[in-house]
Structure formats: C-alpha cells, structure tokens
Amino acid sequence: MGASLEEKASIVGRVGILMLSCGTGAWRVREGMNTIARNLGITCSADIGLISIEYTCFSNNLSYTQVLSLPKTGVNTDKLDQMERFVKEFGNDCSSLTIRQIHNKLDTVQRKAVIYSTFSAAFGAALACSAFVFLLGGGLVEMICSFIGAGIGNLTRRKMIDHQITTLVCTASGVAVACLSYLFIFKLLELSFAISSQHEVGYIGAMLFVVPGFPFITSMLDLSKSDMRSGLERLSYALMITIVATLVGWLVALLVDFKPGNFLPLGLSVLTLMLLRIPASFCGVYGFSMMFNSPWKMAALSGCIGAVANTLRLELVDLTNIPAAAAAFFGSLVAGILASFINRKTGYPRISLTVPSIVIMVPGLYIYRAVYYIGLDSINAGMLWLTKAALIIMFLPMGLFVARFLMDKKWRYSD
Numbered sequence: 001m002g003a004s005l006e007e008k009a010s011i012v013g014r015v016g017i018l019m020l021s022c023g024t025g026a027w028r029v030r031e032g033m034n035t036i037a038r039n040l041g042i043t044c045s046a047d048i049g050l051i052s053i054e055y056t057c058f059s060n061n062l063s064y065t066q067v068l069s070l071p072k073t074g075v076n077t078d079k080l081d082q083m084e085r086f087v088k089e090f091g092n093d094c095s096s097l098t099i100r101q102i103h104n105k106l107d108t109v110q111r112k113a114v115i116y117s118t119f120s121a122a123f124g125a126a127l128a129c130s131a132f133v134f135l136l137g138g139g140l141v142e143m144i145c146s147f148i149g150a151g152i153g154n155l156t157r158r159k160m161i162d163h164q165i166t167t168l169v170c171t172a173s174g175v176a177v178a179c180l181s182y183l184f185i186f187k188l189l190e191l192s193f194a195i196s197s198q199h200e201v202g203y204i205g206a207m208l209f210v211v212p213g214f215p216f217i218t219s220m221l222d223l224s225k226s227d228m229r230s231g232l233e234r235l236s237y238a239l240m241i242t243i244v245a246t247l248v249g250w251l252v253a254l255l256v257d258f259k260p261g262n263f264l265p266l267g268l269s270v271l272t273l274m275l276l277r278i279p280a281s282f283c284g285v286y287g288f289s290m291m292f293n294s295p296w297k298m299a300a301l302s303g304c305i306g307a308v309a310n311t312l313r314l315e316l317v318d319l320t321n322i323p324a325a326a327a328a329f330f331g332s333l334v335a336g337i338l339a340s341f342i343n344r345k346t347g348y349p350r351i352s353l354t355v356p357s358i359v360i361m362v363p364g365l366y367i368y369r370a371v372y373y374i375g376l377d378s379i380n381a382g383m384l385w386l387t388k389a390a391l392i393i394m395f396l397p398m399g400l401f402v403a404r405f406l407m408d409k410k411w412r413y414s415d
Contacts, residue, residue: 019083022080026227050233148181203249204365212237301353329399
C-alpha cells in the first residue's frame, strides 16, 4: 500500500477511537491498533484513557503524532463486535484497498444505528431490574414495582442522553424518577390490595440499571495489565456514577421515608428457589445486554452464561460456608471460562459476553445500604456493608482475570 505515514496513521487512530467509543478496555484497543499498524507496515505507540487516545506512528525515520477524543463514554457491544471482526480480517479484506476505501468501510460501522430504540432499552432495564430484585430476595410485588420504576427511570435517562445532557444529571434524574415511580406504584398497590408496607424495601431494585458494569470491569482488567491511566480513569468514572446514584437514592428515601430493610420471606423450597433463579438470572443478563446494544444472539448467549454462573454463585452462598466474596470469584471465573469457549465458536468479544453476565453479581444493595447508614451517622453498620461490597467488587474482576489467563494465550504475557 503506497500511502503516506499520515494516511496510514489516520486508519490506525480511527480504528482505536471507534473501539474506545464502544466501551472496551485499553488493552483491547491497543491490540487492535497494533494489529492494523503491523498490516500497514508501521509501528504504533498509544496512550489510552477513558475518552481519549494519544498515539504516535513510526515508519523508517519518520513519525506522526495525533490526539483523538470522544465527547463522552458509552457502550455498544454490537459495534464492538464489528470492529473486532474488522481488525481480525483487515489483512485479508483490506490489503488491496485504498485509504479512502478503508475509511468508507469504517464509515459504515460508525454510522450503523443502534439495534434497540429508547423504549426497547427501557424495557431491557425494566426486565433486568425486576429479575435483579427477585435474585436479591424480593417477591412479585417488588418485581412489578421495580419493573415499572426501572423502565420509566431508564427511559428518562436515555431521553436526556439523546439531548446531550451531561452524564451526572442523566444519572441523578434517572435514579430519582425510578425511585419515585416505584413509590407511586407501591402506594397504588397498597391502597388497592392492602399489601404489606414492608414491600417498600424493593425500591433499591428500581435504580440498579445505572450500575456501571463496563467501566468498572474494564478498569480492573486494565489495571491488571499495568495500564494505569485507563484503569484509574475508568475506575474513577465508575465510582462517580455509583456515588451519585446511591446519594440520590438515599435523598429520595429520606424524603418519602423508605428504609432498606429485609425482604419478606418467599417461602420457597431450596429446589424451587434454585429453579427460579436460573430463568431470573437469564432474564436479568438479557436485559442488561439489551441496554448494552447486544444483538439477540449475543444477548441470549450472555443470558445462558449468567444463568449458570450467577445461579452457581447464589447456591454456593446458600448451601455452603463459602463467603459471598469467594462465591462471587467462582461465579465470575465460570462466566469467564464459558465466554472464552463461546468466543472461539462465534467470535463474539469476550467482554461483551462476560460483563452483562456478572453485572448482575455486583452488590448494588450492599453499596446502597452502606451509603444509607453512613448518611444517618451509623458508621459501624455503614462500614460493615461497604466492606462486604468492596470484597465482592474486587473478586468479580479477579475471576475474569484468572479465566482470561487460563484461556487466552496473549493475555498471559506482557506485550
């Protein structure tokens, strides 16, 4: 290919920024950029953050440096799948193309519309949160209220995102609307059917659609590969979203006098509960996959992974003496191994399969209770819940790391 260094570097940079816009981690972005650079006969060195890339391409005695950035971060697993296939097949498909023709192919990927409409994404959030609240111990009342609350909350958030409203405002507004919607439906059911007031505890489930699964998991994976800039930026972003969501939820709870107590007993046998957890885990993961714009086949495969891994985690906690954090490690390890096998068969990105399947394991209830009690100056209770949450949160990406180390040869070595 007789193109100039600047033209070749433009391809490398565009591939990198498109992959970064999909929400994948720095290691995968850098690997994609290096693959393209090698096929173009140049060398690339990149410094990658949450929404920006600074890279330099070298050829003979020449160098070309460019800085690219995104207006905001996001997740699009469908586009990520297409970009990873583009990188993998670049040497065969693009060797005879001009620079302009390659950009045209990238234009096609960049301009592809999202699979799910705003209302479909809201339904995905509603499905995920209603399943989530059942897995936490809630019953039919909590599931109905969470379904409606999360659906309306995520619809509000997505509408604000479409109008380019800043992330913190979108998050805070979505959580507030979700909690208030839960309150409205709960009060309506309480007046109509005289249900117990203890069902109010399920309001936490209505706000779990804001769990920042992708930036959190990719931050830990980046840190494990010593990619400190990207890892710390992603971790800071995930913490910011989590803190804002829990603080807004806490303020709404104070206003309407909701308290994060225990769920009413479901009265189910061990076998019945296990059999119900399998479809609930599948539906929860499928709902999160819809929010991440996964095609239905990818979403279904993620759901199957989650049905196995999350049910295993919950049964280990209920039936053995294994602590919740250790059970989370084994659950994410199984999810990572299953995702690797599916990746070899289908080519779907591992991260697109694993993140939805373990987001449902994130202890959102523990985090919220920690903030709630700390806000009421009950420091001992708050720190207890915060410690439990922190242990689980650390073990989830550790399980994925071990699975990746075992199943991915490239991951085992420093590059």
